[in-house]
Amino acid sequence: MVRKQPDPRERFVVILVRPESVENIGLAARAMKNTGFRHLRVVGRSKVEIACPRTAVHAKDILKEASFYSELASATADLNLVFASTAKPRQNYSVLPLDEAVSKMFSFLPEARIGLLFGNERTGLTSTELAASNFRWTIPQASRQPSYNLAAAVLITLFEVFRRLPAQGVLVGSSTREVPLPRNDQEQCIRLIIQKLEEREFIHPTNRRHTTQMLHDLLGRLAMTDRDRKLLLAMFSHAGPKE
Amino acid sequence: MVRKQPDPRERFVVILVRPESVENIGLAARAMKNTGFRHLRVVGRSKVEIACPRTAVHAKDILKEASFYSELASATADLNLVFASTAKPRQNYSVLPLDEAVSKMFSFLPEARIGLLFGNERTGLTSTELAASNFRWTIPQASRQPSYNLAAAVLITLFEVFRRLPAQGVLVGSSTREVPLPRNDQEQCIRLIIQKLEEREFIHPTNRRHTTQMLHDLLGRLAMTDRDRKLLLAMFSHAGPKE
Numbered sequence: 329m330v331r332k333q334p335d336p337r338e339r340f341v342v343i344l345v346r347p348e349s350v351e352n353i354g355l356a357a358r359a360m361k362n363t364g365f366r367h368l369r370v371v372g373r374s375k376v377e378i379a380c381p382r383t384a385v386h387a388k389d390i391l392k393e394a395s396f397y398s399e400l401a402s403a404t405a406d407l408n409l410v411f412a413s414t415a416k417p418r419q420n421y422s423v424l425p426l427d428e429a430v431s432k433m434f435s436f437l438p439e440a441r442i443g444l445l446f447g448n449e450r451t452g453l454t455s456t457e458l459a460a461s462n463f464r465w466t467i468p469q470a471s472r473q474p475s476y477n478l479a480a481a482v483l484i485t486l487f488e489v490f491r492r493l494p495a496q497g498v499l500v501g502s503s504t505r506e507v508p509l510p511r512n513d514q515e516q517c518i519r520l521i522i523q524k525l526e527e528r529e530f531i532h533p534t535n536r537r538h539t540t541q542m543l544h545d546l547l548g549r550l551a552m553t554d555r556d557r558k559l560l561l562a563m564f565s566h567a568g569p570k571e
Numbered sequence: 572m573v574r575k576q577p578d579p580r581e582r583f584v585v586i587l588v589r590p591e592s593v594e595n596i597g598l599a600a601r602a603m604k605n606t607g608f609r610h611l612r613v614v615g616r617s618k619v620e621i622a623c624p625r626t627a628v629h630a631k632d633i634l635k636e637a638s639f640y641s642e643l644a645s646a647t648a649d650l651n652l653v654f655a656s657t658a659k660p661r662q663n664y665s666v667l668p669l670d671e672a673v674s675k676m677f678s679f680l681p682e683a684r685i686g687l688l689f690g691n692e693r694t695g696l697t698s699t700e701l702a703a704s705n706f707r708w709t710i711p712q713a714s715r716q717p718s719y720n721l722a723a724a725v726l727i728t729l730f731e732v733f734r735r736l737p738a739q740g741v742l743v744g745s746s747t748r749e750v751p752l753p754r755n756d757q758e759q760c761i762r763l764i765i766q767k768l769e770e771r772e773f774i775h776p777t778n779r780r781h782t783t784q785m786l787h788d789l790l791g792r793l794a795m796t797d798r799d800r801k802l803l804l805a806m807f808s809h810a811g812p813k814e
Contacts, residue, residue: 337713359723364713386717405755409794420784422792427734436794440750459787460758462751462794470580470607470733474629480602483723484730490713491670507683508705512648515703541663544702549665551652551679551705 336493337365339441342486343403345457346372346448347478353391354383355479356446361387362483363490368394369403369443400445400460408440409433412453412461413485415475420455421464429465430488444485449478508551517557518547524564579736580608582684585729586646588700589615589691590721596634597626598722599689604630605726606733611637612646612686643688643703651683652676655696655704656728658718663698664707672708673731687728692721751794760800761790767807 342360347353347370357368368390370378375396384391397403404410411433417423424432433442445461447453458464467476467484476484508514522540525531531539550556585603590596590613600611611633613621618639627634640646647653654672657664667675676685688704690696701707710719710727719727751757765783768774774782793799 358717358720361714361717362712362719362723385720401755401758405753407754408751410754420781421788437750443754455784459784459791460754462754462757462791467730468734469605471604474601474604476605477601477628480605480726483726487710487727487730491711507680508651510648511650511653511686511703511705512644514705515644538663541698541702545664548702548705 334438335364336438337363337490338367339438340365340489341367341369341407341441341443342482343369343371343400343443343445344373344478344482345400345445345453347446348449349478350378350381351383352449352478353378354381354387356482357384357387357390357394359479359483359486360390363486365486365490366390366393369397370394371397371400371403400457404443404445404460406441407443409436409463410443410445410461411463411465412445412458413447413481414458414464414466415452415481416466418455418458418464421458423464423466426465426467426485426488429463430492432463433489434492446478446482508553509557513557514547514552517552517560518544521547521560521564577681578607579681580606580733581610582681583608583732584610584612584650584684584686585725586612586614586643586686586688587616587721587725588643588688588696590689591692592721593621593624594626595692595721596621597624597630599725600627600630600633600637602722602726602729603633606729608729608733609633609636612640613637614640614643614646643700647686647688647703649684650686652679652706653686653688653704655688655701655707656690656724657701657707657709658695658724659709661698661701661707664701666707666709669708669710669728669731672706673735675706676732677735689721689725751796752800756800757790757795760795760803761787764790764803764807 342356342365344353344356353370353373360366360368373396375394378391395403411429414423436442445453445457447457465485467481469476509517522531522543525539525543547560552560585599585608587596587599596613596616603609603611616639618637621634638646654676657666660666679685688696688700690700708728710724712719752760765774765786768782768786790803795803
């Protein structure tokens with residue numbers, strides 16, 4: 329992460345609207361800490377109420393610096409863009425899937441400060457609260473029920489933004505066109521190879537732990553197919569005697 | 572989601588190794604339900620112990636169908652590939668970032684069954700347990716501490732796989748090169764426009780709610796810049812009288 333330039337996460341503000349569970353506020357703070365976001369605002373709860381939930385491990389500083397508001401409008405007043413999360417389609421409001429919403433966020437100049445709204449655990453955001461947003465997003469899910477809980481929604485959303493920051497999200501392609509052996513057979517082959525290497529005293533008491541682990545790493549990464557196994561076993565059976 | 576073809580998630584098996592907290596097992600099940608994965612295996616805990624944690628809302632069926640093992644080797648024996656999660660770099664083992672690990676999973680034929688290993692909350696996976704894997708992955712995080720908790724690691728990982736399944740993850744680009752107004756100024760402009768429309772009786776008691784919401788959606792999506800506002804206010808001020 330390049331620290332010379334301003335942190336691209338500084339523009340983001342997480343806003344929890346009327347959260348019910350103090351534990352969830354703590355989990356949201358922890359998710360922010362994990363992904364490097366700092367700015368938390370809470371609407372409809374007071375600072376005193378949320379002091380030190382046990383879920384905020386290592387993220388107490390975020391709670392300490394959080395701001396508290398009685399009205400959503402004052403929590404968003406200084407932001408340039410507001411994105412609101414919703415678990416379901418909403419009448420009269422267009423809703424983007426998460427990844428499109430994040431693309432949208434990154435399509436604006438870095439100066440634009442962005443609020444990410446998360447609603448109450450049971451009710452979500454009201455229609456009036458949705459009206460206070462520029463865009464709505466939803467996190468794709470496999471079935472209508474259950475929806476993501478509040479802490480999960482915050483975590484997935486922040487991770488998706490984090491993942492797409494510069495220096496994140498490098499994809500490396502690599503193609504392997506045969507189905508690897510059942511793990512059991514892979515293990516057996518690795519054990520046979522280790523045995524051969526012990527017989528040849530390549531592996532001995534002083535290097536056993538180190539070498540065995542390196543072999544597991546090496547042979548594991550092969551994602552061994554039947555053809556690989558044949559070759560490996562042939563190699564290790566036919567190798568000449570030591571020296 | 573196309574249901575005619577076999578579900579591409581069927582090949583994945585979530586394996587929790589010596590999980591300490593029954594609540595975390597419930598949260599893992601819920602994360603699986605959210606993202607549509609079905610196969611859960613638990614090593615080192617018995618079925619009786621984990622009956623019905625309150626965190627497994629709407630995901631009880633996954634716990635009911637889960638399999639229990641005393642040894643990791645038997646939990647992975649029938650799988651073709653094993654991926655192990657780790658929060659930190661590990662000596663002698665190569666570790667991929669999450670998105671590369673998921674690319675790797677998808678580089679194998681769909682017939683290859685894939686186990687996703689998650690270790691104990693405090694200790695993670697031991698070196699011996701890592702040796703039982705083909706590949707290791709880590710979830711990128713902003714700072715060394717705190718690491719993602721177990722439930723968070725399961726959720727982020729499954730969401731990343733889910734996101735990359737066919738019919739997920741469509742990106743739509745869209746570029747907007749001016750910083751939008753502070754939200755407060757946007758609100759003010761929207762209110763002015765609504766006021767004008769009320770004066771002209773375009774908005775009236777029977778359509779107020781519906782029309783106001785549609786206007787918020789429409790004008791919100793503009794991500795209104797100063798130039799937009801000038802144009803909009805000019806438009807609405809200079810429009811002729813109704814009729």
